[in-house]
Amino acid sequence: MDIMEIRIDEGNKNERIDKILSAHEKEWSRTQVQDWIKDGFVKVNDKNVKPNYKCQEGDVITVDIPEPEPLDVIPEEMNLDIYYEDADVLVVNKPKGMVVHPAPGHMSGTLVNGLMAHCKDLSGINGVLRPGIVHRIDKDTSGLLMVAKNDLAHESLVNQLVHKTVTRRYKALVHGVIPHDHGTINAPIGRDTRDRQSMTVTNESSKEAVTHFNVLERFHDFTLVECQLETGRTHQIRVHMKYIGYPLAGDPKYGPKKTLDFNGQVLHAGILGFKHPRTEEYLEFEAPLPEDYVELLATLEKNH
Known part of the structure; x- marks a missing residue:
């Protein structure tokens, strides 16, 4: 599992954490980030927060990037x-x-x-x-x-x-x-x-x-x-x-x-x-x- 650390400066203070993270990494959708926060993969100053948490200057966000889930949807041949x-x-x-x-x-x-x-x-x-x-x-x-x-x-x-x-x-x-x-x-x-x-x-x-x-x-x-x-x-x-x-x-x-x-x-x-x-x-x-x-x-x- 990869770990990413982000420190909040004055430019990002009072912004929602889910918005900050989805803007920081373009391939992360906001919904995906919210799920990670709810599942405990994201912490602020080593504490769990909610997706609507507003970051403060000096906050340290730690993201334990989870491994991709195995795709359990079975391909089926269809006449599309x-x-x-x-x-x-x-x-x-x-x-x-x-x-x-x-x-x-x-x-x-x-x-x-x-x-x-x-x-x-x-x-x-x-x-x-x-x-x-x-x-x-x-x-x-x-x-x-x-x-x-x-x-x-x-x-x-x-x-x-x-x-x-x-x-x-x-x-x-x-x-x-x-x-x-x-x-x-x-x-x-x-x-x-x-x-x-x-x-x-x-x-x-x-x-x-x-x-x-x-x-x-x-x-x-x-x-x-x-x-x-x-x-x-x-x-x-x-x-x-x-x-x-x-x-x-x-x-x-x-x-x-x-x-x-x-x-x-x-x-x-x-x-x-x-x-x-x-x-x-x-x-x-x-x-x-x-x-x-x-x-x-x-x-x-x-x-x-």
Whole structure:
């Protein structure tokens, strides 16, 4: 185990320890540093502290850098729908029903299992269960994801997400007929205190969330919209559309009790654009709607 020692000077005093350490070593993510602090690998003046500890001038931080965890995610051969790949990034079209990364009790059949069989190099910033994963889409949402194949690419793509320069457009079918052609939903999203598995628009421990939408087509009881994410909160489109009174069709968590039988929300991440981490060239990709989505729209159009 390597040991690193950092002495705090006047320039860093009153800054959080997790912020100082993640800035000191670029390959350490803030989440990773916070985990190390909680697990006792980081001490200040030989004492354990919390991740929000504010350092004082003269403090000595000692980091016992833990050995990398052995990767216990099993590679699985899959027929991945890859739209782009080079030495730094990969863009994949995830099918509906596939979980993005393993979790306890669900260690196989995920996109990460397939990615590990497809390519040996994936960034390690997000830990052993989420190698290469920069952003996620829900299990029952289909569409495009960007994957980082090294830490340089990972940092670049995350920074683009933070600075809201990544293009992410989704097609969503919602209940109700939206009368206006476009709109912006600016409402903070946080964990639902009554149901920890759900998100909601709330002011309690919430984060900024902005979704823009345009109406593409109106049906008898439904509207097809294109949503563009400015931020990327968990379940953002599903929560925001419910908040304005037009929940997603088929959504078992945020939709009405009586909804379409679609085995999940009718949502597809169809357009993804970003600057290449190394060349800075803007790349944009578009994945067509899945067949079942197309068939559903054809049925609604016929009935309308």
